[in-house]
Amino acid sequence: MVKEAMAEIVRGTAEIIDKEKIEKLLKEYYEEGKHYYVKAGFDPTAPDLHLGHTVLLQKLATFQKYGGIIQFIIGDFTAMIGDPTGKSETRKKLDRETVLKNAKSYEEQVFKILDPDKTQVLFNSQWIDKLGASGLVELTTLVSVARMLERDDFEKRYKAGKPIAISEFIYPLLQGYDSVYLKSDIEIGGTDQKFNLLMGRQLQRSFSVGKEQAVLMMPILEGLDGVQKMSKSLGNYIGVDEEPNTMFAKVMSISDELMWRYYELLSSKSLEEIEILKEGVKEGKVHPKYAKELLAAEITARFHGDEAAKAAKEEFDRVHKQNDIPSDIAEYELKGHIWIAKALVECALEPSTSQARRDIQAGAVRVNKEKISDKDLHLEEGEYILQVGKRKFAKLKVTK
Incomplete structure (x- = not known):
């Protein structure tokens, strides 16, 4: 079972640090029934999630199948600073009212994928507020400025003479402190989060937590164009709350090549099932459009139910086969x-x-x-x- 579980956990990942630890945790679960804790943080900087966000949620759901308890952290404190990852300038600060409103929306959306009985929804203000000024100062003594400037986006901005706020240096420290406080066994995030994820390991050592979290990184999902990362601002996204007809049609619009990337990162089908389907398409036994319809139906059903997915397919067929206009348009x-x-x-x-x-x-x-x-x-x-x-x-x- 450990081998089977690891195959699903490794599926689609970009990089894993301390894979042996994950295997050990799985072995303890199957032999002793001992659960382990998987942390993932989401800053509620916008009210809605898209399929790019669900790449991490799908991986968390996989861990839940194999004994993991998810520490789903809503960064209500850190969101007010703003994660500087990948940013060329300091982010605008969000007010608490907006953050809490967005956080409520996140809670409603994530349980379309995660099992609520195996999920701890946590707000990091609960423990960061208690740090106080002295605790925050102590935290900053654990990492040097030189170490911070090793981070790619900070280094680029420093060399370009662009300002870096002290609060941006504090952000990865606070994310790492989350792992200290929660004693997380594993933390997952996107490849762009590597510096922050490793900070959790470093701070767990510094605070003598007695463990160092393993780190699992997922690739960034490409948007509908197959080139740039999925982003609402770029208009190449599929929103979790989009109505069924739009969601189904958007999945159908991706290229045949990109379809397999979406299968790997978003589908709940097993690797074996996907490989059989892929071989069928390659050998000409299965039409690519049919394979894409299966994916579109699966994703639409996940967020709206089987009946809505069926109706969305019928509407898609009606519009595209008859070159007609949808029955319900804005x-x-x-x-x-x-x-x-x-x-x-x-x-x-x-x-x-x-x-x-x-x-x-x-x-x-x-x-x-x-x-x-x-x-x-x-x-x-x-x-x-x-x-x-x-x-x-x-x-x-x-x-x-």
Whole structure:
């Protein structure tokens, strides 16, 4: 069983530090029934999660299958500082009211994947508030400035002469202190979090916790474009709370190559099942579209249920096989003589007017089913069906 469990735990990972420790924890669980603790932290800097976030949640769910108790940390304290990971400048500070509102949303969304009976939802303000000024100062004595500047993003900003706030140095210390306080056995995060994850191991040594957490890093999930990481700001995301038809259609829009990456990181199918399906596609016995439909149905059902996933597939087939317009699309009303690029942004079909212009030039925009090429087009009074690509629609009423 340990071998089987390790195969699922290792699946899709980018790097594991102290793999032997994880094997030891699994062995103790199967031989002695002893549970172990897996930590993952999420700063509630936005109210909603997308599938990129669920890569970690899926891995946490895997640990739950094999004896792990999840320490799901909502960084209500650290979110107000802002994780500097991957940032080229100091992040804007969030107010506590926004953080707590977003945290509540996170709690509601994560249990669509995690087993609540095997999950401890924790807010790190519970123990960081108790540190006080003296405790925080003591924490800062454990790591040198030189060590902090070894971190890639800090080093780049320092060399470029860009400011680094002292609070940003404190962030990884506080994340590491979470592991000290909770006595975590394993911590997981994205590859961009490596410095922070290793800080937990270092501080557990410094505080003589009696253990050093293993670290498991997951790759960053590519967005729908298959190039950049999934991000709401880039418009290449699939939101956990998106309605079923949109979720199903977005999964169907990914490339055949990217599909297997999504299977590996997001599907609950076993590695053996995925390999059989992949071989079937490779040998021409299974159509790639069918394999993608299975993935789209699985992901949609996970967040909305089997019936909703079935209905979403039927709607997708109706729209795409008949070249029809979806039965339920958002409606908007705007003032007349509006620039088409601005209309597409106002109708939530495009993230920006510059992207709208690019899509028009690429032939991806239709008005009333007719492809348009004039990026300077203005819409007069009337009703229009706007479309971007194969899956994004809006009904627009233009008034005087």
